[in-house]
Amino acid sequence: MKLFYVILFIYISPLLSQDDLLDMLDDDSEKSEFVDSAFKGTRVVNAQSLEIPKPKILQFMIQHRFGSIENGFYDLFGMDYATIRFDFHYGLTDRISFGVGRSSLDKIYDMFLKTKLIRQTSGSKSFPFSVLFYSDIGIDTKRKPEIYPSVKDNFSNRLLYVNQLIIGRKFSRNLSLEILPTLVHRNLVPTNDDDHDQASIGIAGRFKLSNRISINADYFIPIGDRNENYKNSLAVGVDYETGGHVFQVMLANAQGPYEYTFIENASGDFSSGTLYLGFNISRSFTLKSEDEKSW
Amino acid sequence: MPVKSKNIIPLCFYLFFYSFSFGKELFITRDGNIDFFSSTPIEDIKAINGQVSCVLNKTTGEFAFQVPVKGFVFKNALMQEHFNENYLESDLYPKSVFKGKIIDWKKIDLSDKVVDVVIDGELTIHGVKKKIKESGKIWTAEGKIKGECSFDIAVADYDIKIPRIVRDNIAKIIKISVDVSLKRK
8 A cells, every 4th residue: 555655656746846837838739720921922933832812912913024135235135125914913812812914925814713722731630732723814815817817816716724733832931842733725726736735734842041032943844745846934033022022033934924925835945045034023902991800 | 556456546537637736726828818019100010819828826926928929910911921931930939938927926915906016037039038027917807817918028139130121110119918817727
């Protein structure tokens, strides 16, 4: 019986001496929370990132792309031939966003939907990666009959569709990677030999150098045949975040920042120096009245 | 062993739970409130957090706070992102904590009358530990112990770097208010 009390005393004594109040506050069951801020902007460089504008935030993004840098100072590294795409992208909820954009290259108007299907989660109900769906309809508004007089100028002939899954993971505070299975559909193709549907897989990532600066890259690999002029799209860039906006500077082998134009119409080459400088700048506006109490 | 295991198990359970409250009366909460307020001529920024954990040892007057940094909610979602990503770096420092005691606890007569107290302890924010001594209020209501405290902290003290471009938008001194309602554990 004595032995029993001795054992019991040894057993309970650590509990009696455990008096660090902070230890008591540590929750045994770790709460699960969504892993966010995998990327600074809604685009990695050209490719879509794992981010959408936050709820009730309207993001205005300007994507400037210059001409090829090959002529050097003569046209100031292509800056004399600036093209632009801009879009308004609105966060409806923390999962759904949509927007409209317009590219000066090929005069394409587009509207898009970007939704978070699955979100990377840490904690007790953890899930290792995020899945987003990006869907875009583009309308080519160039004066077609002058270029292809034989083609009927139907509205439907002007449409382009981009559907993309964005599967990615924030591996650490600094490193995020994603893959983007992509399907581009054109209602009108230049010749009968061209496919209406073109599939590809994109790879993109960012590495953060500091809280405000990261280096980013994206690359697209075609699935199936392409014509001999086709180049795999590659873009590398640097993100710089200031208070209200993200500034991205990049060098790419495609001039256009619109999905169809960079994935399927990259024309430049890193070896011959036909590359395009550009920058994205985004500014967020909060469309929430100041006195709203919902937060 | 002379004692049958059948008797030991309930006794152990009893002592196990008894031992938690042995020698101390603990009051605890997991849903206290904290908010902070930054005021500059350009803009006012406020964030609230309802996930404050607090425990008070009623016998000794020692207490502790724990605040999950990601629990701060801002009106502007972008500010919330910058707060977590750039300023508090909540991936690296997920919790802010305070550990300390109420001075002259033995002399304090805890009742439904609000009593002014002085709190002394160590506050850890953004991985930086600082000694602080602030005044607060304590009283009881409906069997709970209620506490309140407001104090100012200097952002620079906790190694929180604010870039020049937003320096005029974020105050150098931030006002923090905490209130908790503690239940007997």
